[in-house]
Amino acid sequence: xxxxxxxxxxxxxxxxxxxxxxxxxxxxxxxxxxxxxxxxxxxxxxxxxxxxxxxxxxxxxxxxxxxxxxxxxxxxxxxxxxxxxxxxxxxxxxxxxxxxxxxxxxxxxxxxxxxxxxxxxxxxxxxxxxxxxxxxxxxxxxxxxxxxxxxxxxxxxxxxxxxxxxxxxxxxxxxxxxxxxxxxxxxxxxxxxxxxxxxxxxxxxxxxxxxxxxxxxxxxxxxxxxxxxxxxxxxxxxxxxxx
Numbered sequence: 001x002x003x004x005x006x007x008x009x010x011x012x013x014x015x016x017x018x019x020x021x022x023x024x025x026x027x028x029x030x031x032x033x034x035x036x037x038x039x040x041x042x043x044x045x046x047x048x049x050x051x052x053x054x055x056x057x058x059x060x061x062x063x064x065x066x067x068x069x070x071x072x073x074x075x076x077x078x079x080x081x082x083x084x085x086x087x088x089x090x091x092x093x094x095x096x097x098x099x100x101x102x103x104x105x106x107x108x109x110x111x112x113x114x115x116x117x118x119x120x121x122x123x124x125x126x127x128x129x130x131x132x133x134x135x136x137x138x139x140x141x142x143x144x145x146x147x148x149x150x151x152x153x154x155x156x157x158x159x160x161x162x163x164x165x166x167x168x169x170x171x172x173x174x175x176x177x178x179x180x181x182x183x184x185x186x187x188x189x190x191x192x193x194x195x196x197x198x199x200x201x202x203x204x205x206x207x208x209x210x211x212x213x214x215x216x217x218x219x220x221x222x223x224x225x226x227x228x229x230x231x232x233x234x235x236x237x238x239x240x241x242x243x
Contacts, residue, residue, distance in 0.1 A: 111127070
């Protein structure tokens with residue numbers, strides 16, 4: 001899978017924030033962290049950073065726990081508590097990815113929005129930016145540190161805070177569709193969309209708070225399938241690999 005530096009696409013962006021769902025750490029439909037999948041992801045990230053881009057990663061945790069799954073049992077576990085549980089689960093994925101990257105000799109820093117200095121640095125915007133300037137991969141876990149906020153919104157917020165050139169969202173489908181392509185095989189894929197179209201048609205690509213944040217900051221969003229060969233590298237290079 002490795003390409004020589006001369007053949008690889010050059011990065012279009014100086015700095016990007018890449019949102020990785022929990023599904024990136026395992027097989028579709030299965031829970032937990034799969035080491036082979038995590039290492040394959042780390043190799044893709046290694047190649048992308050090798051092209052000179054500054055890369056910050058916001059990780060989800062749907063492979064371990066989703067706060068929303070406890071909504072029906074709100075009398076036992078309150079929604080706020082459930083969301084904190086989900087934020088803590090993102091740290092597990094962050095730790096796994098950090099070690100996978102460092103096994104490939106990638107200098108990496110794990111920063112969390114919820115303070116836990118024994119395993120990670122606290123998220124401080126200027127510190128995160130400095131790590132990126134030094135060529136380190138920055139993993140951002142713990143969402144925003146607040147309940148009732150999705151990791152998509154956390155990614156949009158971090159992209160704005162860190163003055164990224166683009167927000168990339170890695171998914172298991174080939175971009176944004178008119179409907180869920182895994183349910184309707186005739187769903188139409190969009191090559192390009194405006195923020196207004198996404199909001200008007202209620203397209204389920206990111207939650208509306210995340211779209212609004214990007215719209216206000218004129219932050220480009222690229223949605224693509226990270227499971228396809230070299231698509232993270234190609235996305236970083238600004239090639240048309242999704243929507």
